[in-house]
Amino acid sequence: MNTTNISNVRFVEKFTGREVFNFMDRFKTDDDCIAYLAYNKWGNGFACPSCGHKECWEGQKAYTMVCKSCRFIESASSNTLFHKVKFGLKKAFYIAFEMSTSSKSVSANAMAERLGVQYNTAWLFMRKVRVAMESSEQHPLTGNVTVDEFVIGGYEEGMVGRNSLSNKKKVVVAVEKNGNLGINRAYAMPIDNYSAKELAKIFTKHIDASSVVDTDKWKAYKAIAGYNITQTKSTKDSFKQVHRFIQGLKSWVRGIHHSISKDHLEAYLNEYCFRFNRHQHKNTIFHKLTERLIEEKPHNRMMLSKMRLKTYEQRRLRIRMELMVKGQLGIAA
Ligand SMILES: [Zn+2]
DSSP states (O other): OOGGGOTTSOOOOOOOOOOHHHHHHHOOSHHHHHHHHHHHHHTTOOOOTTTOOOOEEEOSSTTEEEETTTOOEEESSTTSTTTTOTTOHHHHHHHHHHHHHSSSOOOHHHHHHHHTOOHHHHHHHHHHHHHHTSOOSOSOBOSEEEEEEEEESOOOTTOOSOOTTOOSEEEEEEEEEETTTEEEEEEEEEESSSSHHHHHHHHHHHBOTTSEEEEOSOGGGGGOOSSEEEEOOOOTTTTHHHHHHHHHHHHHIIIIISOOOGGGHHHHHHHHHHHHTTTTOGGGHHHHHHHHHHHSOOOOHHHHHHHHHHHHHHHHHHHHHHHHHHTSSOTTO
16 A cells, blocks of 8 residues: 555654654644544554554544444554543553653553543543553563562451462562673563462563573472572662562652552553663654554453453452461351
8 A cells, every 4th residue: 555645554663752742732632632643553554453554544534444344444543542532542651651650650540530531431441441451471681580479458467478379469570680780671470379379470471581590588489480580588789679670669669659459550650661661762752552452452441440350259259268278267158
């Protein structure tokens, strides 16, 4: 498809930088945003989402295409996470800009106030952005990596060390070290307990098998096969990079979001790591995020709440199992 013949798709330059005034200047209207979507979606050619056909006509409505084979009509925002945003594309773009370019972003409450929209709609779109922020798992950590775990929700009274029965939200992190002080990239994900099976998840998802991995002396790490793991006693000095990362993450949760429900913890961790891992590419981070928002299939609230329900069921089951183990619940109950 020669896009220059299609008035629906005009060339738009990639937005770079983090300056809010430049952003406001560039995306003044919903039309500026839809033009940006159209070019990024069809700039390299059209592919029908229904039948895969590559040829199209321009639709009657601006920024729509009609498949020449099956007559499917597609708008620039459909089949993307921008599909049917209630408050208009301009505000949706602003949310994506804020969540990608600011160092900490803001809570859904603050975003709703800032944009004059309902809390629920702000929350839902921010949740969709977090879907787009999920790691592609294509660039695992390499070199010197440290793995550690922590809990979100603070210190638990009466619980010492790793306690899998604790109701605190458990998180495992892996950081790729840069020399003795810096961190190149990091990943964090929720775990149900501190077993080898749970801890191994971050290895298979985010750590290259060629890496040299440091962990503390926790026995479960011994059972993780296929990695070069060295276990040393955790001291302030030996684990300073990973501890600094954990501190930053925890203070972000406390300072911006106050508390995060277990069902959405993974999404928030994805958001944090997405920004952290691109701290050297802040200029193009907004554009990259929009590309991902275009590529992702739409997630509506029902899909998100189904996800929530699934995790809720798993949690209920887990609590029952834990109570059984503790002997507080009869097996027949
Ligand atoms: Zn088609």
